[in-house]
Amino acid sequence: MSAVHVRDLRKEFVRRDGGFLRPRRRVVALNDVSFDVARGECLAILGQNGSGKSTLVRLLSTLLLHEGGSAEVFGHDVFTEPREVRRLVNRVSVEASFFKKLSAAENLSYAARFYGMTAGETRSHIPEILERVGFPADRRTEPMENLSRGMQQKVALARALLTQPVVLLLDEPTTGLDPRSKLEVQAFIREIRAAHDATVLLCTHDLAEAEALADRIGILDGGELVALDTAEALKEGYGAATLEEAFFAATGHELEAA
Amino acid sequence: MRGSSLSFRHEFISLAGVVERNVYLVRRYIWWDLAFFLWTVANALTIVFIAKGVEATGGKIDVNRVTTTLLIGAVVWAYLGIIFEILTETVGWERWEGTIEYTFMAPLSRPVHLFGMGVFAVLYGVVRAALLFGIVAAFFRLDLAGADYASALVVLVVASISFMGIGMMTAVLPLISPEKGMQFGFIAQGVLLVVSGVYYPVDVLPQAMQWLAVISPATYALRGMREGILDGAGMGAMWDEIWPLLLIGAVTVPLGLEVFRRGEIHAKRHGKLKRSG
Numbered sequence: 001m002s003a004v005h006v007r008d009l010r011k012e013f014v015r016r017d018g019g020f021l022r023p024r025r026r027v028v029a030l031n032d033v034s035f036d037v038a039r040g041e042c043l044a045i046l047g048q049n050g051s052g053k054s055t056l057v058r059l060l061s062t063l064l065l066h067e068g069g070s071a072e073v074f075g076h077d078v079f080t081e082p083r084e085v086r087r088l089v090n091r092v093s094v095e096a097s098f099f100k101k102l103s104a105a106e107n108l109s110y111a112a113r114f115y116g117m118t119a120g121e122t123r124s125h126i127p128e129i130l131e132r133v134g135f136p137a138d139r140r141t142e143p144m145e146n147l148s149r150g151m152q153q154k155v156a157l158a159r160a161l162l163t164q165p166v167v168l169l170l171d172e173p174t175t176g177l178d179p180r181s182k183l184e185v186q187a188f189i190r191e192i193r194a195a196h197d198a199t200v201l202l203c204t205h206d207l208a209e210a211e212a213l214a215d216r217i218g219i220l221d222g223g224e225l226v227a228l229d230t231a232e233a234l235k236e237g238y239g240a241a242t243l244e245e246a247f248f249a250a251t252g253h254e255l256e257a258a
Numbered sequence: 259m260r261g262s263s264l265s266f267r268h269e270f271i272s273l274a275g276v277v278e279r280n281v282y283l284v285r286r287y288i289w290w291d292l293a294f295f296l297w298t299v300a301n302a303l304t305i306v307f308i309a310k311g312v313e314a315t316g317g318k319i320d321v322n323r324v325t326t327t328l329l330i331g332a333v334v335w336a337y338l339g340i341i342f343e344i345l346t347e348t349v350g351w352e353r354w355e356g357t358i359e360y361t362f363m364a365p366l367s368r369p370v371h372l373f374g375m376g377v378f379a380v381l382y383g384v385v386r387a388a389l390l391f392g393i394v395a396a397f398f399r400l401d402l403a404g405a406d407y408a409s410a411l412v413v414l415v416v417a418s419i420s421f422m423g424i425g426m427m428t429a430v431l432p433l434i435s436p437e438k439g440m441q442f443g444f445i446a447q448g449v450l451l452v453v454s455g456v457y458y459p460v461d462v463l464p465q466a467m468q469w470l471a472v473i474s475p476a477t478y479a480l481r482g483m484r485e486g487i488l489d490g491a492g493m494g495a496m497w498d499e500i501w502p503l504l505l506i507g508a509v510t511v512p513l514g515l516e517v518f519r520r521g522e523i524h525a526k527r528h529g530k531l532k533r534s535g
Contacts, residue, residue, distance in 0.1 A: 064526050083367070097355060101283070102283065110278070110279040113272055113276075114366040115364065116267070116271050119278075
């Protein structure tokens, strides 16, 4: 059984240009996307802004309803069995969203309760997990708004890991981080995979990150998955020397344009 | 059996988590909450002074009784405002902080999530209402020797079940309109109280509004609290107010959950379950 099984997944949004009386139009965000992710695998999805990466992550997070196709996480239908899927999945996105006045420990407690962890359990577990992501112990009770973006992203990783997800959805987790924080986050993603046998779906527009972390790479363009293979096979298939060239050959545009 | 008790435990921990988070937020925003409370006291005083004003302009009224009647109206007005505000924050605040996606993708049932917000709203609202009542009553040196506070409190708590149901309906509005939805809590509060005799007997309302008063839980809450505090009516005499409240609650809570469920489906279909709206 695949960890993630997606078949002909389609998502459209209704948009109105301007005032209330203007006609509505349908915009296709994902167009019949199909792929599988094996247990323990890391699949990177590369694409420009607006290519449908975040829509894909939000569909698998049970935050959107689809217009067609299917999506399953360990055999559970994302749209008809959302609670089962929610127990298996967690995510880290580009925005490390927290209650800004609350501390890292308070934010993590709030998240942990929804996964059935009692105050007694989180009291020991939260300091452990924050230590593992390299978060300084003396800043645990400081409001999140006082922390740098890199620090906040570490707490976001701790939040995802705290719930022991078997599928981790990463939506541009290192965008906007300084090089050192970026490397720390990437090292931690490797550790999660090794230690927890977690399956990772990494959406990014960072080619080097995709190549460094993923077993296979998919290229999403205009809501369509135009290529899916290992980095080496993609380069070979498009006769490209680099992944960047392969991306250009597959989509007709540069990734940096994003 | 074991599975269901584990599931019940999980739901209980989740509910406690929602309450706990709100306690953390109150602690962090305590000075803002105190400033808002001062505004509520000032607002209550402007209403309660009306009784003194009527007497000063030659009106023949029982000032103690009218002052207490107005004060109960002002307290219920403030209480209802807090209930609706906190329930509407279920979506509004989380959207503003950006945590909405994480909370709505957690394995937490929506009824438990909403009840958690409701339980905190009632606890916080009752403490705030008691303080407001005590401060304004002391300010006017009201004679409340015969008051039965326990029966008044029971009526308010039972009415809160219905208020929670209506609050769940208003909570969905920021999902549909992120920009304007929050304000609808105030509209519900105003409409509910105007037909419920907040500062006057329901009999003075036009007939159509009196019909609405029959289905408004605030009518029974106000009447029961006034009977308890003004007339010293005990629990035994409160049944006439409590059974309609239980009946209205049995309708508004499932209705509120269903309205929220449909709103969540709408938001998921149109991609509104996210920070920016």
